[in-house]
Amino acid sequence: MSFLEIKNLRKKIGSVEILKGIDISLEKGGFLVLVGPSGCGKSTLLNAIAGLLPPSSGDIVIDGQVVTDLHPSKRDIAMVFQSYALYPNMTVEENIAFALEMRGVDKAARATAVAQVAKTLQIEHLLKRRPSQLSGGQRQRVAMGRALVRQPRVFLFDEPLSNLDAKLRVEVRAEIKSLHQNTNATIVYVTHDQIEAMTLATKIVVLKEGVVQQVGTPAEIYNRPANLFVADFMGSPAMNMLKGRAVVGGIALFGKDGVIVPIPPSVTGSLTEGKEVILGLRPEAITDESLADQTARSVARIEAAVTMIEPTGSDTFVTGKIDGASFTARTRADVPVELGQNFRFAFNLDKAVVFDPESGRRLD
């Protein structure tokens, strides 16, 4: 039985429908990440779960209890805000204890709870300070402490890492992950960063314009995106989208002078001959021959002109071009490529997915 359930949730602001019938369920202890571009409705959805924004219709159920019309404080949830929203007039200690104080917890019990949370988050030395005396990472930790101390049924995170610098973001991300593993808390987390979504989630919901595009585990979302939008949004660099046409025994890529590759195993049905398709292949599935997956059943070796080389240190991203169509390959760092020359790329078609260009959906 699911712990958090969102049923056909809709939200209209003015004449604009922000959420168009959202259905999501999350099991206890799950880590749900809502991901999508700006304006997709993910923050609106989170605010609706928090009770800060009443939905136009639909229901929100936490642990079997319908909370749709409950006041935020009665839902037994805690929220970590993007700006941290620490009370500037209170010390760290008072900030963390505030919710307990509002709930009439006595002073001694408050102090114990604060001390315990401070220990978990290693902020004991900061308790007497005010938010203005803390660094960004420390404020972030205090904001989490304020949520943790209540031991709520559901934690809500609204883009909590977007105000941190890149290095700190990776650190705090790992902390949130281990926090989830240690406390087994149920978490709903909003981000526009697909890497955060992949690393943290047990379940990802990809949103676009108020509509759920796909729900799945990070692996499902990454490997079998439901449509072109999800495929393009998740993963960096983005998935290669190669235009092709179904022919007898395979898919013809790169126009007239191109190649015919076998139909990927992800497609179980049959493709009508002559049908236009889009072949999606992640950059790591295109590589130099020495790095090609030896266990792959279907590998196509294709020669293409190199138009760009981007070394990242660990790998090198090489852009190849055939007949006006470009693709990005992820190769060894010291791969012997040179700009303008032809290079033999290995396409691992085991990893490929095929989309219908008209509907944008993945073809099974």
Next chain:
Amino acid sequence: MSGATETVSAGSARTARYFIYAALIVLALVYLLPLYVMLTTSLKSLDEIRGGDMLALPKDPSVAAWVKAWGEACIGVSCVGIKGYFWNSLKMVVPAVAISTLLGALNGYVLTKWRFPGHKIVFGMMLFACFIPFQAVLIPMARLLGAAGLSNSTAGLVFVHVVYGLGFTTLFFRNYYEAFPDELVKAAMIDGAGFFRIFWRIMLPTSGPIIVVTVIYQFTNIWNDFLFGVSFSSGEASPMTVALNNLVSSSTGVKEYNVDMAAAVFAALPTLFVYVVAGRYFVRGLMAGAVKG
């Protein structure tokens, strides 16, 4: 920046600076001159004042005029000094400032964080009220105070000043809270604080700078008010400004300029005091660190 330093040489920049300082000092002296005359005259004897040199320092400074102004000068027919009226003014100004500031803060809080349909119209009308000239409401207000049994009382004056101050105090607080992060209010709501608790525990404690601004503004306005004082109170219940006028205009026989001046200094002291004490807090930004910005 670099363009300016290239076209203006160091020497001419310094000359300009001297000129600016000289102008500022001259202007400051002009503005301070009345205060100087007031203070020196209040310390002189009547004979010395009649000597005619207004700008001279007192030859034999004495606080006799101050003592007389405070406790013995005749206001109208009673010769008990201005002290009673001074307290009248204080009894009026302290509650009027406190109530109008608090209500203004509450209004600003509601108008920014608990928006309701039509909040813009309500705020617009409050602003509009600020700009209705005082003279236009004197008679309706007098009728209202009479009906409420508050005429010729300090409570009545407090009421009038609260009503008239509310537009401005609301404006101050609304603009301040407009920039106050909504997320703090949301966080407090989730934490379980209600309407008034959020106001008392989160909003007011972070409103230091705007409270100071409002208090200085309201204190100065209400203390210095003459029109409402003279219209809605009389005799013993008058505020300081009205008494000062009566003192100066009702002296019979010899005009005691030194006593008049001393009384005027008394009338000016509280606003100066408030500014000197509270002005320091003007610059202290309490919001630092609430939200990373």
